[in-house]
Amino acid sequence: MGKTALYRDPVLFPPDRAEIQLEQDALLLTMPGRWTRRHPLDGVATTTSDGVVAARGEGRVQRRFVRMLILERDHTRIFVITPPNEGAVAPNVVRVPEAPAEAAVVDMRAWEALAEWLLVGGRLAAFSVADLARIACIAAPHFAQLIGEIAAQRALELAWAANGPLRGGSDVELALQPLVDAAKSSPRAAEALISALAHAAGAKRRRRRL
Numbered sequence: 001m002g003k004t005a006l007y008r009d010p011v012l013f014p015p016d017r018a019e020i021q022l023e024q025d026a027l028l029l030t031m032p033g034r035w036t037r038r039h040p041l042d043g044v045a046t047t048t049s050d051g052v053v054a055a056r057g058e059g060r061v062q063r064r065f066v067r068m069l070i071l072e073r074d075h076t077r078i079f080v081i082t083p084p085n086e087g088a089v090a091p092n093v094v095r096v097p098e099a100p101a102e103a104a105v106v107d108m109r110a111w112e113a114l115a116e117w118l119l120v121g122g123r124l125a126a127f128s129v130a131d132l133a134r135i136a137c138i139a140a141p142h143f144a145q146l147i148g149e150i151a152a153q154r155a156l157e158l159a160w161a162a163n164g165p166l167r168g169g170s171d172v173e174l175a176l177q178p179l180v181d182a183a184k185s186s187p188r189a190a191e192a193l194i195s196a197l198a199h200a201a202g203a204k205r206r207r208r209r210l
Contacts, residue, residue, distance in 0.1 A: 012055035012062050013085035018104035020080075020114060021140040024122065027071070027114070028140065029080075029104050044073045046118040051099045053084040063090040068099055069115050079103035082111050110138050129154050130178040136192035137182055144188045148195025151179050155196070156203055172200050 016032035030036040051068040054061055064087040071078040081103045090096070106114070113134040120126045124147070127135065132151045136144050155175035173180075176196055182189035 013053065013064060013083075015083065015085055016105070017083070018080075018106050020106055020110050020138045022114065022117065022135065022138045023140045023143050024146070027078075029078075031104060039071065039078055040073070041071075041118070041122060044071050044118070046071055046115075048115055048119070049097060051081065051097045052090045052094075053081070053087075053099050053103075055084075063092065064088065065090045065096075066099055067111060067115075068097070068103070069111060069118070071118070080111060080114065081105055082108050109134070113138050124150050129175055132192070133178040133182040133189060136179065136189040137186040139188050139192065141188070141191055144192040145195040148179070148192035148197075149199045151176060151192065152196040152199035152203070156200055176200075 018032065019030040021028040021030070025041055027039045027041055028036055029039065047070045049068045049070065051066050052063045053066050054063045064084040066081040066084050066087050069080040071080070079100055079102070081099050083105055086108065116131065117135055124132070127150075129151050132147050132154070136147045136151075139147055152172075155172045158175045159171035176193070179189060179193045179196060183193040
């Protein structure tokens with residue numbers, strides 16, 4: 001049976017992505033046009049929702065499901081959405097909000113990490129090492145260093161609880177494994193890992209002197 005293809009089928013949902021840099025009190029969004037905007041996070045109300053993005057090309061309209069992260073502050077709303085080209089086709093009969101054209105499209109993992117961070121109010125105390133590893137992947141450099149220190153402290157607490165403060169070096173490394181894994185594909189997580197290892201080594205040296 002033959003196949004039919006449309007030559008130069010129009011790309012209804014371009015794969016261009018915005019880049020995220022998360023600071024402890026602000027979100028930096030660098031759009032595909034390379035302009036960057038800083039959004040303070042103090043006092044921001046965060047909502048997640050299903051949504052759709054619609055595009056028209058060659059006389060046809062297609063709708064795709066996305067996940068929307070809505071940041072609202074001082075009557076201003078910022079939309080961050082998952083990639084439409086990776087979402088399922090949305091039937092016309094489904095009624096969900098449509099994402100605005102100016103919404104920032106970010107990678108799925110970055111969207112999930114940002115949503116996780118905002119929905120707990122940006123409290124590092126609420127995160128495990130695995131959680132911190134996900135956040136480190138979207139963190140600004142100086143924030144990544146802080147995340148590394150917090151991750152090291154979590155790992156040290158686990159190792160010391162199991163083996164005592166003067167042992168458990170391998171257990172610290174094991175507890176930091178989520179950050180090690182994240183560092184393999186994320187330069188920002190790698191910065192957090194370097195910070196974590198340095199902090200853990202310093203803490204163990206200080207313990208031995210006591």
